[in-house]
Each structure stands twice: as C-alpha cells, then as structure tokens.
Amino acid sequence: xxxxxxxxxxTILIFSFGxxxxxxxxxxxxxxxxxxxxxxxxxxxxARLTGKKVAWITSGGPVEPLIAMGIIPIYPENYGAMxxxxxxxxxLCEKAEAMGYSSDLCSYARADIACATINGGPLxxxxxxxxxxxxxxxxxxxxxxYEVQARYFNVPLFILDTPICHTEYTPEIARxxxxxxxxxxxxxxxxxxxxxxxDRLNEVLLRSxxxxxxxxxxLDTATNKPSPMTAFDAFFHMALIVTLRGTSEVxxxxxxxxxxMKDRVTRGIGAVPNEKYRLLWDNIPIWHRMKWLSQKFAxxxxxxxxxxxxxxWCGTLKYVSGDNPIYSLAEVYTRIYLNIGVDEMAKMIIAMxxxxxxxxxxxxxxxxxxxxxFGQLDIQRIVEQExxxxxxxxxxxxxxxxxxSESQISTRIDAFMEIIKERKETxxx
Amino acid sequence: xxxxxxxxxxxxxPYAYCRKYKEETGKKIVGYTCSYTPEEIIYAAGALxxxxxxxxxxxxxxxxxxxxxxxxxxxxxxxxxxSGRLDFLDGVVFPHTCDSFQRLSDIWRINVIxxxxxxxxxxxxxxxxxxxxxxxDVLEKFKKDLEHALSVKITDAMLSDTIKTYxxxxxxxxxxxxxxxxxxxxxxxxxxxxxxxAAMIMDRGLLLKSLSEIIRQMENAESDKIKSGxxxxxxxxxxxxxxxxxxxxxxxxxxxxxxxxxxxxxxFDGVLDEKVPPLAAIAQRYLDRPICPAKHAGLTxxxxxxxxxxxxxxxxxxxxxxxxxxxxxxFDYPYIKExxxxxxxxxxxxxxxxxLPAEGQLQTRFETFVQIL
Numbered sequence: 001x002x003x004x005x006x007x008x009x010x011t012i013l014i015f016s017f018g019x020x021x022x023x024x025x026x027x028x029x030x031x032x033x034x035x036x037x038x039x040x041x042x043x044x045x046x047a048r049l050t051g052k053k054v055a056w057i058t059s060g061g062p063v064e065p066l067i068a069m070g071i072i073p074i075y076p077e078n079y080g081a082m083x084x085x086x087x088x089x090x091x092l093c094e095k096a097e098a099m100g101y102s103s104d105l106c107s108y109a110r111a112d113i114a115c116a117t118i119n120g121g122p123l124x125x126x127x128x129x130x131x132x133x134x135x136x137x138x139x140x141x142x143x144x145x146y147e148v149q150a151r152y153f154n155v156p157l158f159i160l161d162t163p164i165c166h167t168e169y170t171p172e173i174a175r176x177x178x179x180x181x182x183x184x185x186x187x188x189x190x191x192x193x194x195x196x197x198x199d200r201l202n203e204v205l206l207r208s209x210x211x212x213x214x215x216x217x218x219l220d221t222a223t224n225k226p227s228p229m230t231a232f233d234a235f236f237h238m239a240l241i242v243t244l245r246g247t248s249e250v251x252x253x254x255x256x257x258x259x260x261m262k263d264r265v266t267r268g269i270g271a272v273p274n275e276k277y278r279l280l281w282d283n284i285p286i287w288h289r290m291k292w293l294s295q296k297f298a299x300x301x302x303x304x305x306x307x308x309x310x311x312x313w314c315g316t317l318k319y320v321s322g323d324n325p326i327y328s329l330a331e332v333y334t335r336i337y338l339n340i341g342v343d344e345m346a347k348m349i350i351a352m353x354x355x356x357x358x359x360x361x362x363x364x365x366x367x368x369x370x371x372x373x374f375g376q377l378d379i380q381r382i383v384e385q386e387x388x389x390x391x392x393x394x395x396x397x398x399x400x401x402x403x404x405s406e407s408q409i410s411t412r413i414d415a416f417m418e419i420i421k422e423r424k425e426t427x428x429x
Numbered sequence: 430x431x432x433x434x435x436x437x438x439x440x441x442x443p444y445a446y447c448r449k450y451k452e453e454t455g456k457k458i459v460g461y462t463c464s465y466t467p468e469e470i471i472y473a474a475g476a477l478x479x480x481x482x483x484x485x486x487x488x489x490x491x492x493x494x495x496x497x498x499x500x501x502x503x504x505x506x507x508x509x510x511x512s513g514r515l516d517f518l519d520g521v522v523f524p525h526t527c528d529s530f531q532r533l534s535d536i537w538r539i540n541v542i543x544x545x546x547x548x549x550x551x552x553x554x555x556x557x558x559x560x561x562x563x564x565x566d567v568l569e570k571f572k573k574d575l576e577h578a579l580s581v582k583i584t585d586a587m588l589s590d591t592i593k594t595y596x597x598x599x600x601x602x603x604x605x606x607x608x609x610x611x612x613x614x615x616x617x618x619x620x621x622x623x624x625x626x627a628a629m630i631m632d633r634g635l636l637l638k639s640l641s642e643i644i645r646q647m648e649n650a651e652s653d654k655i656k657s658g659x660x661x662x663x664x665x666x667x668x669x670x671x672x673x674x675x676x677x678x679x680x681x682x683x684x685x686x687x688x689x690x691x692x693x694x695x696x697f698d699g700v701l702d703e704k705v706p707p708l709a710a711i712a713q714r715y716l717d718r719p720i721c722p723a724k725h726a727g728l729t730x731x732x733x734x735x736x737x738x739x740x741x742x743x744x745x746x747x748x749x750x751x752x753x754x755x756x757x758x759x760f761d762y763p764y765i766k767e768x769x770x771x772x773x774x775x776x777x778x779x780x781x782x783x784x785l786p787a788e789g790q791l792q793t794r795f796e797t798f799v800q801i802l
Contacts (some may be wrong), residue, residue, distance in 0.1 A: 100763035104754050136553055140528045140723055143553060144760035151728050151764060159725060163550040164531055172570055176563035342535035367498045374532035377494050378539050
C-alpha cells in the first residue's frame with residue numbers, strides 16, 4: 001500500500017513537472033530537444049493520471065492514427081538508442097541473456113525486454129503500454145519482440161503486416177495493407193472505446209507530411225559546402241520525426257532548426273571546422289560511440305554529411321497523394337527504405353552519393369540488424385563499381401557496447417581516410 | 430528393402446539424381462528454400478520441386494556476400510548457388526520468412542543470374558481474414574509467375590490432381606512417423622531421416638509409390654512390438670541437417686518420436702481440402718498448419734502446439750535445436766521453455782553451429798538429459 005502511495009505521488013510529481021515545463025515552453029522562442037523530450041516523457045509517464053492511453057509502437061510504424069486518437073506513442077527503439085547512448089546496453093543485454101535470450105538477438109530488443117522487468121534503465125523505464133502496435137516494415141525482429149512484450153504486459157497487439165517489395169509494390173500488397181489500415185483504425189476504436197476520427201487523422205497526416213518535407217529540407221542543407229550539419233546532428237534531431245511527427249510542436253521545432261541551418265549556410269559555417277572530405281553513413285548509428293566517432297572523423301577533416309537512416313523518415317513522400325492522404329498510408333508505410341530490395345537500396349545510396357557529393361561511404365555492419373546489414377557487401381561492391389569511391393565497413397552493434405573494438409576500428413578509419421586523401425589529391429591534379 | 434536403398438542413393442547425391450532426372454524426363458527443376466513453398470503448384474506445372482539444403486562445408490564464396498553473423502543455413506544455400514553446383518535448376522522460389530532469407534533472395538537475384546527467380550511474399554500474420562485473402566492472392570500471383578517462367582498453363586484440374594497426390598504423400602509421411610513412434614526398432618533412424626529428406630527431392634509420383642511400399646512392408650513386418658525402454662524425445666527447431674543427431678540420441682538411450690521441424694512434421698502436417706478451389710485449399714493448409722516462428726498465428730500458438738505434440742506422441746522430453754543466428758527461434762525459446770516447465774516437460778537446448786560439437790561430448794549431453802527424463 002505504502003509503495004502504491006509513493007508511486008502515485010511520484011506520478012503527480014512527474015505530471016506537475018511536465019505541465020510546468022510545457023507552460024514555460026510557450027514563452028521560449030527556441031525549444032530545445034531536451035525540453036520537448038521532458039514534456040513528452042512526463043506526459044507519457046503520468047498518462048494513468050490524465051486517463052490517456054499509451055501505445056508502444058515500432059519506429060517505422062504509422063504513428064499518425066495514434067496521435068489522431070489522443071493516444072501517447074512510445075518508441076522502444078528510440079529508448080533502445082537512449083540505452084545505447086548511455087552505455088547501459090551491455091548490462092541490460094546481459095540480463096536478457098540470463099532470461100534465456102540469445103546474445104545474437106537484436107540489442108534493442110534484448111535491452112527493452114530486460115528493462116521491462118526491472119525498475120531501471122534511462123528515465124527509470126518506459127511507461128507501461130495499454131496496447132502494442134507492431135509494423136514489420138523494418139524487420140521481422142519487431143514481430144518477435146512485440147510478441148514477447150504482449151505476453152509480458154498482457155495487452156492487445158496489433159500487427160501491421162507490410163510485405164517486402166523486393167522488386168515491386170504489387171496490387172496484392174496494396175490491397176492487403178490497405179485493408180489492414182481499416183483493421184488498425186477499428187483496433188484503436190476498440191482500445192479507446194470511441195469512434196475513430198477520420199477528419200482528425202487527415203489533419204494529423206497533413207502535418208506529418210509537412211514535417212517530413214521540413215526534415216528533408218534540413219537534411220538537404222548538407223548539400224552545401226561546407227555542410228552546416230553532420231549525420232551525428234541528424235541522429236540527434238531525428239528523435240522528433242520518429243516519435244511525434246504529426247504534432248504542431250514538432251513543426252515549430254524543425255522550422256527553427258531549418259532556419260538555423262540556413263543561417264549557417266549563408267554565413268559559411270561548417271559543422272566540421274575544416275571540412276575537406278565528405279562521407280555518407282549507412283545503417284543505424286553506433287549509439288555508444290557517437291562522440292568518439294564524430295571526433296574521430298572530424299580529426300581527419302571529414303564530415304559525415306548524410307546517412308541512409310535518418311532520411312528513411314522522409315523517403316516515401318513521393319508516394320503521398322494530396323487528395324487522399326489516408327489512402328496513401330499503405331504505400332507510404334510499405335515502401336520505406338528497408339522494405340525494398342538490396343539493389344534498390346544500392347540505387348538510393350548512389351543517388352545520395354551524387355546529391356551530397358561524397359568522397360566515401362562508411363557502412364556500419366550492425367550485428368543487431370540483419371535486414372539492414374545483409375546485402376551491404378553487395379551494396380559496397382555496386383558503389384565501388386558505379387562510383388569508384390572508397391568504402392569502409394565497420395562491424396559493431398548499435399546498442400551493445402561490449403564487443404566494440406575501439407583501437408581496431410580507429411586504425412581502420414585512419415587507413416580509410418588515407419585512401420580518401422590520396423584519391424582526392426590525385427583527382428585534383 | 431529396395432525402396433530404401435533407392436532413397437539412400439538419392440539422398441547421398443541429390444544433385445546427381447536431379448541431373449539424371451532432367452536428362453531422362455526432360456522436366457524442369459525448381460529450387461525452393463522452405464516448407465512454405467507451395468510445391469503443389471510447382472508439381473502441377475510439370476516441374477520437380479527441389480528443396481535447397483545448402484552445405485555446411487567448405488564455405489568460400491558466400492562469405493563475400495554475407496557477414497559472419499548470418500546463420501549457416503542461409504550461408505550454405507548461397508554457397509551452393511554461387512558455386513555453380515545448382516546449375517541444373519531452372520529457377521528458384523523464395524518464400525518470405527525471416528530477415529535473413531529475405532536478404533538471401535536479394536543477394537541471389539543480384540549474384541546468381543542464370544535462373545528464373547520468383548519471390549513469394551507471403552503474409553507474416555496468418556490469423557486474420559485479410560491475411561487469408563492475401564495468401565490466396567499471392568498464390569494466384571505465384572501461379573501466374575510460374576506459368577510465365579515455365580511457359581505452361583496450370584489448370585485447376587492439374588492442381589486438383591496434384592493436391593490428391595500430396596495429400597496421399599503427407600498422409601503416408603504421418604503414418605511413417607506414427608508407426609515409428611509405436612515400434613521404434615522397425616526402421617533405423619538414419620533410414621528414417623533419409624526418407625524425410627528424399628521426400629523433398631525425388632519425383633513425387635515415385636515417392637508416393639515407394640512410400641506406400643515401405644509402409645506396407647512395415648505394417649506387415651513381425652518386428653518387435655516390445656517396448657525398447659528408450660526415452661521418447663520430440664525435436665524442435667528449424668532444420669536438422671545433421672542426421673547424426675538421431676543416432677547420437679539413440680546411443681544415449683533416447684529416440685526421436687516426433688518433431689517440430691521445417692524439414693519434418695511442418696513439411697507434411699495438414700490436409701488439403703479437396704472440395705474447395707485448389708489455391709484456397711493450399712492457402713488454408715498454411716493457415717492451419719503448425720507455424721514457423723517467423724510467422725504469427727497468436728501469442729502462444731507454437732508453445733501450445735509443442736505441448737500438444739509431446740502429449741500426443743507420449744514423449745518424455747523436448748530437445749531444441751537452435752541454429753546459431755536464427756532470430757525467430759531464439760526469440761521463442763524462453764517462452765516455450767517456460768510453458769514446458771509449467772507442464773513438467775523437461776527440455777534441453779542444443780546450440781548448433783555449422784559443425785556439431787564432437788560426438789562424444791554431444792552424447793554425454795544427451796545421456797545427462799535422458800537420465801533426468
């Protein structure tokens with residue numbers, strides 16, 4: 001009983017703090033990521049108090065219907081990144097391994113599964129879900145992971161099954177995914193016990209697509225030389241496009257960010273002080289070595305100007321139909337970067353190489369992400385053939401810091417940068 | 430038995446069998462990667478469905494396309510594709526299952542170009558009405574793709590005939606398992622394993638004849654109905670490409686009486702309804718059949734199925750064969766173990782790398798397990 005009262009008091013405290021933060025945010029001209037995240041998580045953590053529902057959702061999943069229904073979306077993968085960045089991944093993964101989960105499984109999944117059973121991790125754990133929404137457009141792992149959590153929390157699980165488009169988006173796939181969106185809306189109606197608000201969804205979708213346009217514009221500022229931002233900045237600022245696209249606060253945030261980047265471009269300020277070489281990053285960041293990697297590349301005057309990861313959240317804008325945004329949802333969510341064939345991924349990488357005018361490609365071969373990593377060796381070969389730029393493959397894990405070999409990777413980056421420098425010198429002559 | 434000798438010859442060198450088969454019959458051969466392949470449609474098209482088992486030895490080429498953390502099954506299949514040893518294939522079908530097989534299809538398409546290549550992007554969910562409809566839709570598309578690739582027309586009558594053949598084969602396979610579960614000594618584990626393997630290789634018409642004869646002889650045999658005292662074991666996992674395991678388990682005092690394997694009961698479980706349209710029947714079997722963990726048919730579906738399997742086959746315990754880097758099975762293991770624990774069914778986990786642990790070591794592990802049963 002005493003414990004429950006304490007829990008309750010803690011929730012009230014979190015709630016009040018969040019409210020206060022939100023109130024003060026109104027008067028702030030520039031909102032920081034930290035402020036926005038504090039408001040977001042304190043609202044989520046005090047959802048029980050406000051009667052709001054919490055849904056856990058996969059990073060590639062359609063969040064807009066949740067926002068339209070006033071459900072607070074929570075992203076275990078975003079949390080996984082936080083766990084990785086705070087170097088808690090190793091410890092949590094170890095705990096999952098003690099629970100019987102193989103150490104070869106995705107580190108986000110392992111860390112999250114372990115974290116759910118303890119009172120710990122960043123932010124003292126995630127708010128408990130009322131429902132789970134799993135979209136398998138990013139991998140098959142999320143399906144298994146969400147099954148584990150649905151059994152653990154004993155809450156309803158909705159699976160949005162988006163068949164992979166190896167070479168085409170077929171009419172069969174389109175019909176199947178479209179009908180599942182109707183099932184998704186019905187699922188949310190029954191979870192919230194009220195009618196689904198389609199007008200609201202349309203509004204949220206328009207805001208979401210607008211946010212994606214803004215996000216693409218921000219990423220595009222990196223086409224300038226020097227680039228006003230690095231992929232490491234994008235990894236930081238992406239949190240909002242992942243979690244809260246569709247809300248007006250996020251539009252404000254990215255509008256301000258875009259203005260900052262444009263201003264830096266006008267004034268010729270580069271993110272890397274003496275940008276000489278431009279690189280492209282492939283795969284999920286190595287969260288536990290962000291600072292180290294960013295300094296490492298900067299020490300070679302190299303700027304990671306773009307990446308295939310953060311651009312995935314605006315890569316399907318081309319499939320949006322202005323007249324009927326709800327109808328576009330199926331295609332927008334099915335044809336995302338990871339849910340296509342390796343050859344098409346290679347084509348997109350080549351387009352990015354040209355667009356951002358990069359001198360080399362860095363591929364993170366991520367033990368935790370098979371659909372992102374298998375095929376990279378072919379992509380590397382295709383890039384080398386078609387564009388003749390040097391490629392470096394680093395084997396690591398996005399959130400499990402235990403097996404990272406810093407000295408070895410450091411040496412390889414040095415050697416890679418040497419090749420790039422030589423190439424650039426020769427091409428100048 | 431002549432039939433068994435023939436089967437052993439086929440499984441000893443499946444590629445030689447295929448080459449000879451092609452030469453003699455002029456038929457096409459279509460490779461496939463898992464038990465979600467609608468073989469019935471391939472066979473109805475007049476082609477031979479041939480399961481790709483891959484190789485565990487001498488991987489040289491696949492390492493240039495797949496990182497170290499890919500399972501040996503996918504790597505082994507790619508190795509065979511890249512080596513040219515599968516040049517007798519006219520095409521390959523890749524049904525969608527796990528992330529690794531998903532990428533194997535892409536890598537194959539990019540690197541092994543001399544054959545036709547069909548992706549069969551099945552639903553992952555198998556328990557909703559829209560998934561059922563999509564399953565039928567993709568089977569229809571697969572039929573068209575295959576007609577195009579093989580330049581044939583597949584009629585409903587052809588499909589119905591094939592469905593009858595497959596129903597008979599699968600019924601006989603289940604019978605083979607059942608007889609063996611009753612009378613263990615009636616067939617050696619190695620012969621048994623070879624029959625299962627041959628069922629995914631040889632001409633299905635001939636298979637049906639051989640199986641009928643083998644089972645007729647088994648039923649008539651006087652052999653020991655006496656209990657052997659061996660502990661009864663269910664094998665669970667993806668594929669078992671190490672037939673030695675059956676022998677090692679027997680030497681340790683156990684015997685495999687049933688399995689939940691892709692190259693086992695999942696391959697022949699389920700009956701095709703002969704009264705509904707053929708593609709609907711094929712779809713329905715996939716929806717009803719015990720699932721691969723890369724699919725979803727409920728939160729505890731697989732666990733319940735394994736418990737039921739143990740009860741029905743009167744097994745004493747379960748051995749999980751966990752192929753290293755196989756994500757879907759690794760995710761399911763903890764909850765299924767918990768379910769088995771609750772039911773007081775002992776189980777053991779055997780992590781499988783490309784090579785098995787030394788036989789002596791393995792036998793000791795099985796002996797220890799058998800002793801607690």
